[in-house]
Amino acid sequence: MxxxxxxxxxxxxxxxxxxxxxxxxxxxxxxxxxxxxxxxxxxxxxxxxxxxxxxxxxxxxxxxxxxxxxxxxxxxxxxxxxxxxxxxxxxxxxxxxxxxxxKSAMAIVTHARYTVRMLIPDTGEERLQQDIQRFLEQKAILVMKKQPKKDFELKETDIRPMIIGMKLIPGISGEGKGEYLINCLLQSGSKANLKPELLIGAFREFTGYEVSGIRINREAVYAEKDGKLVELLDHK
Amino acid sequence: MIHNDTKDYLYDEILPRVEKPGRYIGTEWNSIHKDLDDSHIRFAFCFPDVYEVGMSHLGMKILYHLLNDQEDIYCERVFAPWTDMEAELRKSGNKLFALESRDAIDAFDFVGFTLQYEMSYTNILNMLDLAGIPLQATDRKKGQPFVVAGGPCAYNAEPLCDFVDFFMLGEGEEIILEVMEAYRQWKRTDGDREDYLRLVAKIKGVYVPAFYDVAYNEDGTVRQVAPKRADIPPKIRKRVIKNLKGAYFPDKIIVPFIDIVHDRIMLEIFRGCTRGCRFCQAGMIYRPVREREVDELVEIADRLIESSGYEEVSLSSLSTSDFSKLNELVEKLMSKYESKKVSLSLPSLRIDSFSLKLVREVQKVRKSGLTFAPEAGTQRMRDVINKGVDEEDLIQSAGAAFETGYNSLKLYFMIGLPTETMEDVQGIADLAFKVVDRYYEVPKQQRGKGLNVTVSVSSFVPKPFTPFQWEPQDTVEQLAQKQRYLQKAIKKKQVTYNWHEPDVSYLEAVFARGDRRLGKVLNRAWELGCKFDGWDQYFKMDLWMQAFRDCGIDPSFYANRRREIEEVLPWDHIDVGITKKYLRSEMKKAQKGELTRDCRVVCTGCGINLLEEGGVCK
Missing domain, CATH: 3.30.70.580 (Pseudouridine synthase I, catalytic domain, N-terminal subdomain)
Incomplete structure (x- = not known):
């Protein structure tokens, strides 16, 4: 069993x-x-x-x-x-x-959802919202990415297609403290895999923000079933 | 920085930047977390080395739980932060913290160090500094912690007297609770620091160095160590637990997240050793021999396996084969745990046909290498050190091992032993070759493929409370020359030659038999940047030599000088139960190459039986 x-x-x-x-x-x-x-x-x-x-x-x-x-x-x-x-x-x-x-859990995963908590001074929800918008509107987001199958060699990769969604969660925490939460849905698994750290790095570089206190939490992991994303425990 | 909380800052900003953050988490299974209130006595149990080493230490596990079993005591763990972590703490202005609460330890009641080896001393200074606690005991004020220490090096901790408020000598289980009780009393009186020190000085086994004056002769030797007051004992006698039956052992032990050096249950089967090897300090200072009962050991193992989930139990002692009921114990443990997939390991075995059979039974699976410790290359030399092993035994045991398929053997030796000649050094190579020859006598189809004999050679360090405590150590140059000689003599493809850095052994010899004047050298070496001296990559001999020069102290005075038999030794005011008379007679016997028997056969009169009223030996 x-x-x-x-x-x-x-x-x-x-x-x-x-x-x-x-x-x-x-x-x-x-x-x-x-x-x-x-x-x-x-x-x-x-x-x-x-x-x-x-x-x-x-x-x-x-x-x-x-x-x-x-x-x-x-x-x-x-x-x-x-x-x-x-x-x-x-x-x-x-x-x-x-x-x-x-199949093993490892084999069926295709996507994962994360929340990223960041401390950013000198910004506001509205401005951050717009920054994310502009960030996503780029045609390509090129970063140096490790390739697990090639001895972790670094290669310039476009991560834009791996970002399915990226949103600011408004009104969650003290804007006054400069604390923000961002929710992102990324490709994850053996086909394509984007780590949230890499995404935040690219976002930080794009905006020039001085980001600290990053806390990342994986909220959910999904597998594709009949063209839909289902939570792993629903994928029997 | 927008962090309000230092603890959050440590956790979110510093830990992601250090190697192995798992060292600093503090929420391991069975770690103790208490809700603090004002009544708690806070004890920072400090191990002056990295987490993986410190967490492998049995004594710490015992005392941690013993202290925490007292409702009003909160004992937490502190290890030497690795250099990357230290840099982060200093850069961010954070102090050394205890793992469980992540509180800085400078507001604790006690900061206690365990002294396991001399080369950890600079880490003690570094940890105190990182904690923001004044290094010098005399600079500490009311409200600052008492810095205390125990462990094997505490028997001659004179080089640490500047930094430590008091030492606890001997087995900690009872003495530490008495020290805590004295603290409760003192706290009620609103007395000053000295009042407390006076209170603990009355406890047997407590050594308060500030209460003793040391006078020196013109030639630099010690003239006398005398108490400053009439109510302070002239000699401090170590504490022992008379009988291990029913002696405290925790029901649970912390299970680390990260891999540590000894990641298993250590089941202590007995304390002490009766063999009487003359170079061995452990064999003298941990006397008398006291065994635990088999049934009690099985019960302890049961509880620990259940509470920890560990998959391996290792029997722990100075010499496993000497446990009188080893067979019975192993059988009981094996029959109980085989089905539960708990394995048993038997380190520190004397390799003879009996133990080989035992090892085969126990380790049905892993055919790892075997280790032998002949310690010296010739029979003459082995007789001098009273290592009761002869060549025939060794070759026979090696043969038996090869016949059962072992193909990897480790041999431990020392060079620089008293009376050693180059013939004895050559004897090490000869013995290694005889072992190799024995392998080839085993029929090809019977022996394991590809022989590897590792010859590991360390330099002899004369230690206090041994028959060799008066002996000079070879100079670094002599030791290096002998190492080079062996390296050449042993060149053979089946033999791997390992050696220890003579520089480190030299410093060990200095500090093991040092006096209080070495405190300033320690301080200077630390100022110059010495730390983690036990780690090759951080050991810096040039800085050490500079420290000696800066302080105008000649290290050879401590390491390479033959001490006169009448000389007052810096540790003569410490009583470990072994008499000087016995050590002297053993030294004389060593010079004549005479053996002393195992004292289980016949009492050899070492003096330990008089340590406690009614005797301590069975």
Whole structure:
């Protein structure tokens, strides 16, 4: 039996790497006594796999882990047990049972939604709104981008097509403090992948703003189904 | 900057810029976070090295939970920030903070350092400075923390006396709670700093250096160390837990997010060692030998596995093979945990046929290398240091290992041991070759493919409270020459030769047997930029030598001088339970190459049994 769990990677744990996160789960699973399946062979390891890795420093409301169980246990029960055994900042928010031939979370992802919180002095919502507008109206947005398949070699890439949407969330927080929230929907996954850090870098360069206090949160991860974007747990 | 909160600033601006931000998070599983109120005694437990090293230290795990089990004490962890983090803190004007609360530690009640090795001393100064705490104990005022220290180097911490308000000698579990109780009393009285120091000086095992005067002879040796007042004890005696049965051990340990040096459960099976190797300080200062009961160990392991989720348990002690019920313990642990996929590791084994069989049973999976520590190359030399291993044993064990398929072997040696000749140095190469030859005696189809013997050679550092405490260390030039000689002698494709930098061993020898005058050298070296001296990439010998010159102190006086048997040693006012008489007789036996037996067979009269009323040895 295989299940997929959705979890948060909050502020407290946003600085731990993908590898650290995996180890953290493996130990939490042992503490919670989840009947996880082990691989056979001389050095048995837990049958567990994670969705797309998150950049160090980015928090998330939508991370995914697929777990193979050796015995039947409802996702709700697994979630409840794990939530008692996971460190601060990691919380399971839902789960589904996967079909026998389900593809991995990593394989089906096509898009991700992020909110980016920034501190920008000397601007206002209206002006920022216009800046974003102008930014998106560019024909091409060229940045130096690492190519994972080519040894992370840097190559000038047009990221404009990978930006599906980018909006200021108005009236969210103290404009007086210079704090702004931007919501963006970006391509994500094996076909095309744009990291929000890269987008913010390009935006910063375009506007010349002195941006600090950047906090990025992954809000949702989607897969395409019948031409529509569906949240990963709805993609059975 | 628009950040209102320093903690937010640290988290949002600094951490993204440093390597391994996971070192500074502080919310690991089983870390303790308390809601603070005024009544809390705040204790910053500082390990003067990087997170991955400090978090691997068992003593810290024990004391952290012991202190936090007291409702009114909040103990937090502090490690030496890596150099990138230090630069960020200094640049932004932030102070060194404790991991759990991210509060600056200069407002804590205690800042406590554990002294594990001499080469971490400059990090202590650097951490105090980063915390905004005056380096000199005499400059600290009411409201500033008491800087305290413990651990093996505290037995001769004279070079740190300028910086530390008081030391706790011996096993911390009991003494630290007494020190805390004295603090509660003192806080109620509104006394000044000295009142508190006087209060703790009454606790057995507490050493307040400011209460002692050191006088020197004209030749620079110590004339005497004497208490300034009649109510201060002339000798400070270390503390031990008489019986480990039922002794405190936490039910849970912190599980780090990032990979650390020893990322597993360390199950302490016993303390002390009875072998009596004459170079070994641990073998003397951690006496007496006290074992935990098998059933209690299994219970502790159960609780820790459950609360941590760790997948590996490592038995911890100075010499695993000497645990009297090792077989029983291993069998019990194995039968319990095999199905739970918890593995067991047995470090510090004496390699003989018995342990080989045990290792094979335990490590069914990983066929990693084996480590042997003959320590010296010739039988004569091994007899001098009382390492009761003979060549035949070693070759036989190596043979047994090769026959079971091991093809990787590590051999540990020391050069510069007392009475050593070039013949003894050559003996190291000879022994390595005999091990290689033994491999080729094993039939080809039976032995593992591709032999690799690693010969690891370090330089002998004479340490206080050992029979060699009076011995001169070889000069750096002599050590380097011996290293070069070996390097040439050992050139063989199956043998890898590793050595330790003699410069570092030289400084270790200086500080291990140093006196209070070295405080200013430490201070100067730190001013010049020395830190992380245990890390190759940061160790700067030229700066150290400059520090000695600037202070007008000759390091060779400490490292390379033979000390007279009548000489007052800088640590003579510290009593670790081993008598000077015993150490002297061991030194004489060493000179004659006479062996001393394991004291479990027959008491060798080291004096430790008189440490506590009623005796401490079984």
């Amino acid at each position: 295989q299940i997929r769990l959705k979890f948060t990677k909050g502020e407290e744990v946003k600085y731990i790497s993908h590898l650290d996160l995996m180890r953290t789960f493996q130990r939490a699973i042992r503490r919670a006594d989840i009947p996880i399946a082990y691989s056979s062979g001389f050095n048995p390891h837990q049958e567990i796999s994670f969705g797309a890795p998150l950049a160090l420093g980015t928090s998330s409301s939508a991370e995914y882990v697929d777990i193979k169980l050796a015995k039947q246990m409802e996702p709700a029960e697994v979630s409840e047990r794990l939530n008692k055994s996971l460190p601060q900042g990691i919380r399971i928010s839902g789960g589904i049972i996967l079909s026998e031939n389900a």
